[in-house]
Amino acid sequence: AGALLEPVGGQLLPYDRLYYSGVRAYFTQEWDRAAEFLERSIATRAELLQVRRGCHDQCEAAAAGDSARLDSADGSLWDLAVFGLVQRRAECLKFCLEQRVTPSAIPPVSLDIQYEFTNRNPYNYLQVTYYKLGRLEKAVSAAQTFFVSNPSHLEMRNNLEKYRRMKGVREEAFFDREKERHWTLHDSGVLAESISDWPRAAEAWRECVNETLAATEDCRANCAGEALQPSEEDNQLTGTKGLYERAAGLSLQLLSCRQSCVSLVATRPGRISPIEDFLPSLLEHLHLAEFKAGALQGAVMSVRAYLLFYPEDPETLSNLQLYLRTPGGSTPESAQPREDISRYVHRSLLEKKLLYFAMENLGFKFTDPDLWTPESVIPESLHESWRAEKEKLDERQAEGQREGETDDSGFYAGGPITLPGVSITMDDATLNGTNRVVLDGVLSPEECRTILGLATAAASSGDGYRGRRSPHTPHEKFQGLTVLRALRLSQDGLVSAAEAQLLYDLGERVRSLLQSYFRSPSPLYFSFTHLVCRTAVTGDQEGRTDLSHPVHADNCLLEPDTRQCWREPPAFTHRDLSALLYLNDDFEGGDLFFTDRDAKTVTAVVSPQCGRLVGFSSGPVNPHGVSAVTSGRRCALALWFTLDRLHRDMVSRKQCAGLHHRPENHKAMDHTTLRAYTQQRHDQTDYFSVQSVHQPVVHCRGCAEFRKTINNTDHYVIMYQGEL
Numbered sequence: 204a205g206a207l208l209e210p211v212g213g214q215l216l217p218y219d220r221l222y223y224s225g226v227r228a229y230f231t232q233e234w235d236r237a238a239e240f241l242e243r244s245i246a247t248r249a250e251l252l253q254v255r256r257g258c259h260d261q262c263e264a265a266a267a268g269d270s271a272r273l274d275s276a277d278g279s280l281w282d283l284a285v286f287g288l289v290q291r292r293a294e295c296l297k298f299c300l301e302q303r304v305t306p307s308a309i310p311p312v313s314l315d316i317q318y319e320f321t322n323r324n325p326y327n328y329l330q331v332t333y334y335k336l337g338r339l340e341k342a343v344s345a346a347q348t349f350f351v352s353n354p355s356h357l358e359m360r361n362n363l364e365k366y367r368r369m370k371g372v373r374e375e376a377f378f379d380r381e382k383e384r385h386w387t388l389h390d391s392g393v394l395a396e397s398i399s400d401w402p403r404a405a406e407a408w409r410e411c412v413n414e415t416l417a418a419t420e421d422c423r424a425n426c427a428g429e430a431l432q433p434s435e436e437d438n439q440l441t442g443t444k445g446l447y448e449r450a451a452g453l454s455l456q457l458l459s460c461r462q463s464c465v466s467l468v469a470t471r472p473g474r475i476s477p478i479e480d481f482l483p484s485l486l487e488h489l490h491l492a493e494f495k496a497g498a499l500q501g502a503v504m505s506v507r508a509y510l511l512f513y514p515e516d517p518e519t520l521s522n523l524q525l526y527l528r529t530p531g532g533s534t535p536e537s538a539q540p541r542e543d544i545s546r547y548v549h550r551s552l553l554e555k556k557l558l559y560f561a562m563e564n565l566g567f568k569f570t571d572p573d574l575w576t577p578e579s580v581i582p583e584s585l586h587e588s589w590r591a592e593k594e595k596l597d598e599r600q601a602e603g604q605r606e607g608e609t610d611d612s613g614f615y616a617g618g619p620i621t622l623p624g625v626s627i628t629m630d631d632a633t634l635n636g637t638n639r640v641v642l643d644g645v646l647s648p649e650e651c652r653t654i655l656g657l658a659t660a661a662a663s664s665g666d667g668y669r670g671r672r673s674p675h676t677p678h679e680k681f682q683g684l685t686v687l688r689a690l691r692l693s694q695d696g697l698v699s700a701a702e703a704q705l706l707y708d709l710g711e712r713v714r715s716l717l718q719s720y721f722r723s724p725s726p727l728y729f730s731f732t733h734l735v736c737r738t739a740v741t742g743d744q745e746g747r748t749d750l751s752h753p754v755h756a757d758n759c760l761l762e763p764d765t766r767q768c769w770r771e772p773p774a775f776t777h778r779d780l781s782a783l784l785y786l787n788d789d790f791e792g793g794d795l796f797f798t799d800r801d802a803k804t805v806t807a808v809v810s811p812q813c814g815r816l817v818g819f820s821s822g823p824v825n826p827h828g829v830s831a832v833t834s835g836r837r838c839a840l841a842l843w844f845t846l847d848r849l850h851r852d853m854v855s856r857k858q859c860a861g862l863h864h865r866p867e868n869h870k871a872m873d874h875t876t877l878r879a880y881t882q883q884r885h886d887q888t889d890y891f892s893v894q895s896v897h898q899p900v901v902h903c904r905g906c907a908e909f910r911k912t913i914n915n916t917d918h919y920v921i922m923y924q925g926e927l
């Protein structure tokens with residue numbers, strides 16, 4: 204196999220095979236070899252993309268004369284002309300690629316590998332590899348590169364914090380190796396604007412437009428090579444279809460892939476949603492900056508370019524008039540928009556016409572990535588659904604802006620409280636929100652003491668929980684105790700069975716209280732329960748501005764800028780109802796607060812105390828956070844419930860499927876990886892746990908199981924669901 208990985212005549216090797224070699228070396232701890240092959244796979248992939256782009260351009264140029272041939276062909280000969288064209292293009296691309304790439308590297312890599320690289324996983328391996336090799340700064344940039352694309356990866360965040368505290372690591376080492384030029388320029392454009400440095404802003408935005416166009420072209424060129432593989436759910440080519448339909452299907456996939464480049468290029472790494480209308484918005488920044496910098500001719504050309512997207516936008520039209528009236532604005536050169544933009548819009552419109560035609564007539568599914576698509580491009584029969592869609596979107600956006608938001612959780616606060624001694628302290632009205640409640644008297648002081656004792660026992664049992672730094676802030680320690688671990692502690696005789704049992708019983712108490720108060724449409728099931736203590740690090744509180752727990756929603760990823768909340772992993776999407784049962788008040792700070800969707804405007808504050816229960820629906824209506832705990836220890840039992848058992852299973856299956864996709868995860872792992880891996884799982888999901896045992900443990904439906912023998916102990920990583 205080694206021989207296959209040596210370059211032949213300067214031709215590119217298959218980057219997936221280089222990657223596998225790197226990963227294999229990693230697991231056998233041959234660090235030099237791992238670093239070499241991982242780096243080579245990254246570099247080779249980048250080169251391959253460049254080669255594809257080059258060949259694409261070259262073959263496009265070579266075909267320039269073909270359109271005349273197409274125009275002259277008519278009737279029954281027309282398809283021959285088209286096929287001829289397709290054949291010539293195929294031959295051109297084949298020839299071009301074969302010059303630079305070994306034959307085995309020409310076919311597209313598997314979707315798994317694509318996934319690995321788009322998620323920047325090679326840098327995850329590289330981080331450990333360079334650390335092992337003692338090449339700290341290399342490790343740092345690998346960590347940074349991985350983290351940018353995986354911002355919720357807590358282990359990597361902790362690693363970065365550690366690196367920051369290390370001596371001999373320079374600030375410059377913290378750079379993103381994959382940062383695309385257009386984002387760098389975007390950031391400098393924003394920065395220059397904020398200090399009103401208009402010449403520099405104009406320069407940055409101009410370059411940013413160019414780089415965005417270039418990145419879009421790179422992405423489009425790649426469509427013919429890599430992305431045209433039919434995916435499992437979305438294979439629009441299968442079935443018993445005739446030749447023309449299948450040919451149409453293929454070309455439509457190509458077009459739709461090319462169109463989707465708009466979204467890809469406009470999505471920052473680590474973000475889920477693209478910046479809407481990215482290119483037009485860059486042009487807006489650009490013409491304003493050019494105008495303010497006194498570059499009138501440029502401003503007129505840019506504003507005209509913007510008008511290609513929105514020809515009737517009144518504000519832009521009046522800007523154009525203003526620019527034209529300003530001395531230097533009206534020149535022969537500025538009579539036209541930028542040529543490249545005008546070609547871009549023209550081509551995009553042609554593609555959209557074909558795609559919308561196929562949507563109407565061939566049952567093809569297409570999601571238009573643009574907001575600027577004019578109504579005239581959309582076929583009459585789709586107008587209605589398109590308009591409805593657009594209205595829904597507008598409505599959703601407007602709804603996001605509106606004050607009193609609706610909650611689609613199915614809960615309806617205000618049901619009876621049936622437990623004696625429990626009272627409603629705050630409701631929707633006093634908490635300024637929807638489906639929120641504060642109940643008091645849920646625990647007796649005795650019960651609070653018992654549970655706090657459990658936390659103390661768990662902390663002193665010393666298996667990693669003690670002194671663990673909070674995943675949210677360096678100024679606090681964080682202990683978490685799951686019910687499962689509490690039971691194990693009681694098996695080991697570290698706490699009494701009655702104490703562990705109490706944790707269970709309290710869960711049941713909370714469940715029945717909230718099910719009744721929120722008039723749950725169906726039974727609530729436990730999804731996850733843990734006891735969490737946050738302890739202020741003494742001597743490290745001066746001038747603290749961070750939070751104990753940043754603002755978030757429990758079942759979706761909150762995007763404050765757009766006021767949207769995405770119900771997708773790594774958020775715990777199956778959580779429907781959140782509950783916090785507080786145990787003490789002998790600490791400073793640590794208030795729970797609710798905010799508006801902007802994650803800034805505080806709408807309600809709740810101070811913890813023994814026996815106080817806060818319940819709220821886990822969705823977008825209830826963003827919340829915890830203010831800094833500046834002294835003492837704050838403990839709470841956090842519980843989440845789900846309405847749907849079946850849904851739970853699905854979530855678990857989905858996560859497992861994701862792992863099965865990546866066979867290297869099934870191989871033996873070294874201790875660090877195992878820990879990094881399980882740590883990540885443990886922090887991010889409810890149903891993974893690390894077990895250190897001597898025999899295999901029964902686990903759930905076909906989920907992955909990892910084993911590694913460390914110091915003669917078999918370490919198993921077992922994914923299990925909910926409360927085993």
Ligand SMILES: O=C(O)CCC(=O)C(=O)O
Pocket residue numbers: 752757783794795827828829839841
């Ligand atoms: O401890 C609290 O008050 C809130 C914690 C929280 O929001 C969470 O764990 O999701």
Ligand SMILES: [Fe+2]
Pocket residue numbers: 755756757781827
């Ligand atoms: Fe939360």
